[in-house]
Amino acid sequence: MAKADHISMSVIRRLPRYYRFLYDLKENGVVRISSRELSQRMGLTASQIRQDLNCFGGFGQQGYGYMVSQLYDEIGHILGMDRLSDTVLLGAGNMGRAIANHMDFESRGIRLTDIFDDSPQVIGQQIRGLTVRPISELETACQEHPPQVAILCIPKEAAPSIVERLLAVGVQGFWNFSHYDILYEHPGVIVENVHLGDSLMTLSYQLKTQRKM
């Protein structure tokens, strides 16, 4: 029943992974699991799992372990998966289209409501059942249907001004694939910078370093 008032980012970033592993266990008909067995499957320590879960409450049973299905639901609830945030996608180039088509938004708390782009070749196209609209219509569209989240798949140069416009229409969260770092602290605005290029570069670094040993 211990509930920390502030949960560290390290813990939060592990939650979706627990959620995935528990889903698989559930699918495979596993009813109960101990922190020790889960830790072995996930490559963590049992201690860390118990510590993490106890940030939110005592979901286990001493001497027995955790009910897979119940724990799965609890984590889903903690992550807010039982509620959808209306979301607009900015930029329908390669990356924007891939994200729109590839992501399972609804099971991750996101409802995609509109897609915007600048380029005449793309405007009017259908992506995942949505018609791509010109960015000039952003404000009117968002007045009808105010989004909580914006996904940015736009060029770096375009990002600062688009971010301003999105903040003006009340967007509270950004999932940012652009090469522009959103950092200024508009209080209460959440930013998740993805930076795939950075991820690839750390792989290159590790590869290079590995080879020397």
Add this chain to the structure above:
Amino acid sequence: MAKADHISMSVIRRLPRYYRFLYDLKENGVVRISSRELSQRMGLTASQIRQDLNCFGGFGQQGYGYMVSQLYDEIGHILGMDRLSDTVLLGAGNMGRAIANHMDFESRGIRLTDIFDDSPQVIGQQIRGLTVRPISELETACQEHPPQVAILCIPKEAAPSIVERLLAVGVQGFWNFSHYDILYEHPGVIVENVHLGDSLMTLSYQLKTQRKM
């Protein structure tokens, strides 16, 4: 001149971000920068920047700061950007195509040499100047031209067996977009798991938590 024998992952993950900021400064004609000014632009402490850089060597000059262009080159060298790793892409669906078209591989130490897919509709298509080949040709293709890195944009179910086949042909690094967690420690094999879904879920969590305050 201090050189740590082992660099922590926290430091490594910050390097590409330094690299990007330094590139921009260089582009804007900034010649010299102090750790203090850079820290303000990046939203870090000056102490952390000096600490990070000194893992690799003393690149600054006391009383003066750092030469932007020189520091940029040094970090590029540390990250191994002056050498390309031959790389194959597995899976040319939405995500695979987007990654292939969108990423600036060469400036991140990667040379894309082959693209493989299973689906007859996709095989034979041209993506970024490469013809998509059937996965059955993986072994023969890799014998001619052994890749160091594999990018996985394939379904979860397909991942385990493909990973085995790639390890067998000598792949040393995986950039993994599949929902399958590669964790087993084949010694010397580097894995960079991306998990975009996890990133989106942490955004949902933070949004939900934010709202309560």
Add this chain to the structure above:
DNA sequence: TAGATTGTTAATCGATTAACAATC
């Protein structure tokens, strides 16, 4: 020289791991 800013050591803070009493 005086002023500025690094490189580096020391202090603090936070996250992970270990240990164990509580309890199913």
Add this chain to the structure above:
DNA sequence: TAGATTGTTAATCGATTAACAATC
């Protein structure tokens, strides 16, 4: 009851920040 495993506190480890002497 005895055995197992949690919840939770304490110990350890690592990362960040602060401080300052070295030096350009």
